[in-house]
Amino acid sequence: MTSTPLILASGNAGKLREFHQLLAPLGFDVMPQAEYDVPDVEETGLTFVENALLKAREASRVSGLPALADDSGLEVDALHGAPGIYSARFAGEPKSDARNNARLLEALVEVPEGQRSGRYWCVLVYLRHAEDPVPLIVQRSWEGEILAHPRGVGGFGYDSLFWLPEQAMSVAELPAEEKNRLSHRGRALQALVEALGGAHEPR
Numbered sequence: 001m002t003s004t005p006l007i008l009a010s011g012n013a014g015k016l017r018e019f020h021q022l023l024a025p026l027g028f029d030v031m032p033q034a035e036y037d038v039p040d041v042e043e044t045g046l047t048f049v050e051n052a053l054l055k056a057r058e059a060s061r062v063s064g065l066p067a068l069a070d071d072s073g074l075e076v077d078a079l080h081g082a083p084g085i086y087s088a089r090f091a092g093e094p095k096s097d098a099r100n101n102a103r104l105l106e107a108l109v110e111v112p113e114g115q116r117s118g119r120y121w122c123v124l125v126y127l128r129h130a131e132d133p134v135p136l137i138v139q140r141s142w143e144g145e146i147l148a149h150p151r152g153v154g155g156f157g158y159d160s161l162f163w164l165p166e167q168a169m170s171v172a173e174l175p176a177e178e179k180n181r182l183s184h185r186g187r188a189l190q191a192l193v194e195a196l197g198g199a200h201e202p203r
């Protein structure tokens with residue numbers, strides 16, 4: 001397994017926890033971008049891919065290391081895809097999960113059960129270096145429904161409002177290992193690690 005250090009281009013504690021749980025057993029020497037004083041970049045892209053690229057490139061440029069970025073969010077059908085790429089700042093700045101969740105409930109207050117479908121998206125971008133012309137890009141989604149009241153205390157972000165019909169639980173009620181196995185992020189990362197598989201050596 002690789003022992004190449006890898007910088008995680010994220011300032012989100014929930015994401016960093018999940019990446020650590022997933023990557024540490026695989027032998028990746030991962031560190032959060034805060035250890036290299038990487039500033040938060042402005043997420044000016046119009047797609048998850050563009051934003052993930054911006055974050056990975058900046059982290060790799062500042063640290064001189066290969067970088068992995070995650071741009072993710074929640075797409076709600078009844079809201080025509082909102083909050084989407086704006087999920088982290090749905091209720092404005094400064095970012096707050098509690099205010100984002102309150103805004104989501106408010107936006108869906110008139111929408112009955114059965115019409116509250118949505119999905120999480122996760123786009124991962126891996127760059128071997130800041131000028132890498134062939135970024136490795138993987139995207140996965142996770143289907144669910146938006147609850148009318150929060151349930152559970154695990155996870156982060158919108159997890160207490162995201163209902164999984166098959167599990168009959170919210171993501172915030174799911175054990176962390178289960179979330180990592182099933183989630184948009186967990187499955188995208190499994191695919192990315194497979195794709196890395198040695199063929200993508202740093203240069």
Ligand SMILES: O=P(O)(O)OP(=O)(O)OP(=O)(O)OC[C@H]1O[C@@H](n2cnc3c(O)ncnc32)[C@H](O)[C@@H]1O
Nearest residue numbers: 010011012070071072073074087088156157158159
């Ligand atoms: O950009 P970084 O520094 O990684 O941190 P961020 O929180 O700003 O991250 P994003 O720009 O990718 O926004 C993603 C938002 O989507 C939501 N989100 C993404 N994945 C989630 C998950 O697994 N569970 C709950 N909410 C999630 C959550 O509100 C995140 O803040």
Ligand SMILES: [Mg+2]
Nearest residue numbers: 012043071088
């Ligand atoms: Mg962000």
